[in-house]
Amino acid sequence: MSERTSSALGRPAAIACGALFLAGALLLLWGAMLYAPTEKVMGDVQRIFYFHVPSAANAMLGFVLAGVAGLAYLATRRSGWDEIGRAAVETGTLWATIVLVTGPIWARSAWGTWWTWEPRLTTSLITWLIFLGAMLVRKVSHNAEQSARLASVIAIVGVLNLPVVYLSVHWWRGNHPMIFKRGAEGALAPEMWTAFVAGMIGVTLMHVALLYAAWRTAQLEDAVSARERLAEHEENGR
């Protein structure tokens, strides 16, 4: 049993998390708003790219981590893995939600439509639904063990199906517009690449800070429920 008390993070860790998050956010905003040149055709709205695509990558990162934690939990049945999995599904869902909100705003301005069945947007929507399912399973579970076990199964099934989802949506819709297309007009200018790398690092730093905070909260949650069960047990024993 862990003996952690009073706060999930503790003051120094909370400050470190905040600083890491702030550094990431500033790096992202610097690259996207100050460093990157304005795109000629789409205008300023193209700057959403430096936030949107790194968010999609970090959503994947969260979900893959959740899948790995799910496998490790089923193999070891140690609640530590479940705490990681729980935090990763939450942050992964956050980034996927950001993809789903920024995507249509960009699409509306650049292509005149809120929703394009564009492959990255479509896969994000499907992935988002899969992991909302994992969170729903936790909500309706009868106890912590069942919740961890069943959510692990969903995470593993979801993550291992992701490559197939990704491939089939890409083949279904044809290839992704602009950005990474080889050849003249779609290529990124060197400054844009730098801003994109800054966005990637920035969003990932923000993700690490949030993931750490969510993970420690999950740990504290388990420790508190364990103590409460113990206290209840003692009371009944008397």
Added chain:
Amino acid sequence: MSAGAAHGAGGVARAASALFAADLRRELRTGEALVPMLMFAMIVLVVAGVTFNLPEMGPDDRRRLAPGILWTAIAFAMLVGQARALLVDRDEERWQGLLLSPLDRTALFAVKWLEGLLLGLAVELLLVPLTVVFFDLPPGLHWGQLALALLLGTGGLAALGTLLGSLTTSLGRGEAMLSILVLPVASPILIAGSMTTAKLLAGGTLADASPWPAVLLATLGLNLALGALLFESVLVE
């Protein structure tokens, strides 16, 4: 697990076929899974027919709609049937007996998967001719290839339905929860199934539909493997 090992492979095969025979007899007597599945599949077809206003459509538009509606009907019928079949097991506390039987969990998964697949194929036996008639599709299809595509897609859906159906059953939830969990993961099966069927219903072959038949095969293999490996984790109670 260990009990199964003691009985050896012959024991497992006997126990599996006994379970399968008992379930089959029960289904033939009551029709408790198949009847709602057939009704539901037909209702999806009729709802699509009236909401998409088929009579107003030309033959080309109808042909474009048919594969998607066919797979929607298949997917929802499978969800209804598998949720029903697994809930019946749970309600009658047959699980206790199943878990104590000399079947290991993988064999139990295989039996339940096969039952789901057969239920799906039985529904399609009615559903596909009905779709051809309702949507006025051209005759002269490659029926054998269509059957193969349906077999692959339905097998994949059955694998997901068996694994996740046992999961939702252990939560005490039914079709709605099962749909929420299965359909997003099943999206490659639904895409590949309707893309393949679109070509086949237009008189083409599986080769014309490439790479979609391969996607159906891959999703079938992947979800069978996942089901066999993870079934144990959704059963423990």
Added chain:
Amino acid sequence: MSTTMMFWGYAAGFALIALFVGRLVAKNASLARRIDALQR
């Protein structure tokens, strides 16, 4: 137009993050209350 939409994109994204952080803080506060209750 393009600039306004860019602004809304970033505003919506950071609002979602703020919501996430807010939920996390609230959860921590409620956990702290549960610990207090246990120690009493």
